[in-house]
Amino acid sequence: MKIFVNSEVSTLEALLIHSPDSGLGKVVPSKAQDWLFEDIIHLDTMRKKEYDLYVQLLLHFLDPEVIKNYTPDPQRSFFKPNGPGYYKSDKVLDIERLLCEVLAIPEVRIPLVAAVSAIEECSYLEMEHFLKYSDRELSKILLTGMTEEGEMFFPPVPNLIFTRDIGVVVNDHILLTRPSKLARTRESLIAKYIFFNHPYFQEFRHNIIEIEEDEEHFLLPEDKTRRVDTLEGGDVMMVAPNHLLIGISERTTLEAARQAMDKLFQKKVVQKVSIIKIPNKRDFMHIDTVFTPIKRNVWVLLKAIVKPQRNNEEGWRDLQPTPMEEQVLIRTFENTDKGIVCREVENLEALLEDISKTDLACTEKVEFVYSGNDQFPYGEREQWTDSCNLLVLKEGVAIAYDRNDKTNAAFEAKGFKIVKAEDVLSQFQKGTLNPHEMENTIILLPSAELSRARGGSHCMSLPLRRARIFEK
Ligand SMILES: NC(=O)NCCC[C@H](N)C(=O)O
Numbered sequence: 001m002k003i004f005v006n007s008e009v010s011t012l013e014a015l016l017i018h019s020p021d022s023g024l025g026k027v028v029p030s031k032a033q034d035w036l037f038e039d040i041i042h043l044d045t046m047r048k049k050e051y052d053l054y055v056q057l058l059l060h061f062l063d064p065e066v067i068k069n070y071t072p073d074p075q076r077s078f079f080k081p082n083g084p085g086y087y088k089s090d091k092v093l094d095i096e097r098l099l100c101e102v103l104a105i106p107e108v109r110i111p112l113v114a115a116v117s118a119i120e121e122c123s124y125l126e127m128e129h130f131l132k133y134s135d136r137e138l139s140k141i142l143l144t145g146m147t148e149e150g151e152m153f154f155p156p157v158p159n160l161i162f163t164r165d166i167g168v169v170v171n172d173h174i175l176l177t178r179p180s181k182l183a184r185t186r187e188s189l190i191a192k193y194i195f196f197n198h199p200y201f202q203e204f205r206h207n208i209i210e211i212e213e214d215e216e217h218f219l220l221p222e223d224k225t226r227r228v229d230t231l232e233g234g235d236v237m238m239v240a241p242n243h244l245l246i247g248i249s250e251r252t253t254l255e256a257a258r259q260a261m262d263k264l265f266q267k268k269v270v271q272k273v274s275i276i277k278i279p280n281k282r283d284f285m286h287i288d289t290v291f292t293p294i295k296r297n298v299w300v301l302l303k304a305i306v307k308p309q310r311n312n313e314e315g316w317r318d319l320q321p322t323p324m325e326e327q328v329l330i331r332t333f334e335n336t337d338k339g340i341v342c343r344e345v346e347n348l349e350a351l352l353e354d355i356s357k358t359d360l361a362c363t364e365k366v367e368f369v370y371s372g373n374d375q376f377p378y379g380e381r382e383q384w385t386d387s388c389n390l391l392v393l394k395e396g397v398a399i400a401y402d403r404n405d406k407t408n409a410a411f412e413a414k415g416f417k418i419v420k421a422e423d424v425l426s427q428f429q430k431g432t433l434n435p436h437e438m439e440n441t442i443i444l445l446p447s448a449e450l451s452r453a454r455g456g457s458h459c460m461s462l463p464l465r466r467a468r469i470f471e472k
Pocket residue numbers: 035036037159162164165233234235285286288289453454455456458459
């Protein structure tokens with residue numbers, strides 16, 4: 001498996017996903033906030049009417065041979081990782097399948113089960129008990145916290161459908177993240193064992209970068225439960241071969257952003273890192289919840305993140321009661337022969353325009369599509385349901401949620417075709433449309449349930465390989 005991503009917009013060739021597992025259907029209202037869900041989702045609808053369409057789209061674009069054999073059946077066997085009839089693609093990889101395969105490696109099985117048992121505070125006998133299960137059953141237990149018979153040992157990891165957050169491929173390296181939220185700890189532990197041990201990533205082992213906790217974090221007072229160095233994948237965006245964006249947000253700390261930048265500069269993986277500090281708010285969460293690129297010269301974003309904030313002008317800024325919290329601040333750091341050079345960037349649009357023109361050598365006009373068409377109150381309403389969080393399948397062709405009407409109309413006004421996932425899939429099946437001939441199209445995925453989990457198609461993908469946008 002070749003791992004390589006040097007842009008967000010060139011043709012997607014391989015990615016890591018995770019189909020909603022039964023753990024997602026076990027979220028209880030009293031734990032919903034702790035498990036990072038604002039609502040209780042209907043699992044069957046999420047799978048059959050929404051996520052399965054997402055998987056079919058991915059397969060049509062990335063692995064058409066595999067989807068040729070698809071015939072719908074009420075059991076959804078095609079979509080169930082490790083079961084009979086599973087699609088088993090080497091381009092659209094489910095983390096549950098890779099986990100099952102690493103559990104088959106004896107030197108990995110025991111330490112992985114011991115590590116999960118330790119962080120979930122299982123007894124020694126429980127840990128021994130887990131080891132008796134088959135690889136397939138064990139992978140389910142490690143992900144959902146329960147056996148197929150319904151015996152529950154520890155909580156599920158319902159946010160694992162958002163594979164974006166566990167790691168990011170930066171050129172030919174992968175940056176493994178450190179979650180800010182306790183509910184996502186097991187996800188990154190499992191991801192670590194997969195990337196270090198799965199045969200797919202063998203040649204790539206020396207290109208893994210980990211974020212470590214601050215050396216002195218253990219000296220923090222007991223009540224400081226927040227980890228010091230946390231970084232989640234939604235805050236890391238590989239926008240151009242020489243340029244990486246890192247957000248400082250509700251989830252990613254300045255310390256971890258700096259650590260990632262230092263490590264990447266040291267290994268000369270990228271030349272520029274722009275740090276974007278966004279307000280520390282649940283509705284912004286990561287930078288990919290407020291903007292994503294669609295083409296070299298087109299970005300979708302929340303306009304409110306660009307507008308100059310009141311009382312943010314020189315002279316007034318420091319007089320505010322909480323001067324730093326609400327501001328968007330951007331600095332670009334460049335690793336030059338003379339050392340690291342830093343410059344301040346005026347606002348997000350200025351940064352994105354510069355990336356399009358300077359880093360992506362774009363000669364066309366740079367266009368911005370605004371969430372909710374920047375009409376009050378739709379900008380914020382639709383950003384909350386992931387209008388700015390799109391996954392690009394090939395340049396100009398992206399997956400969006402169907403519920404964000406105003407944003408989708410704004411795409412249409414900029415010349416994009418808007419099509420429903422069901423219609424596109426039926427045309428692919430009939431052979432009347434070829435994915436590779438599609439251009440400037442936004443494919444709308446049904447999203448009533450998926451959007452309740454607080455992430456869009458960008459969050460639901462960890463691109464492992466994209467076509468090279470151009471040489472470094
Ligand atoms: N990159 C992203 O923005 N991921 C969305 C994660 C949503 C998940 N419920 C969470 O709060 O972590």
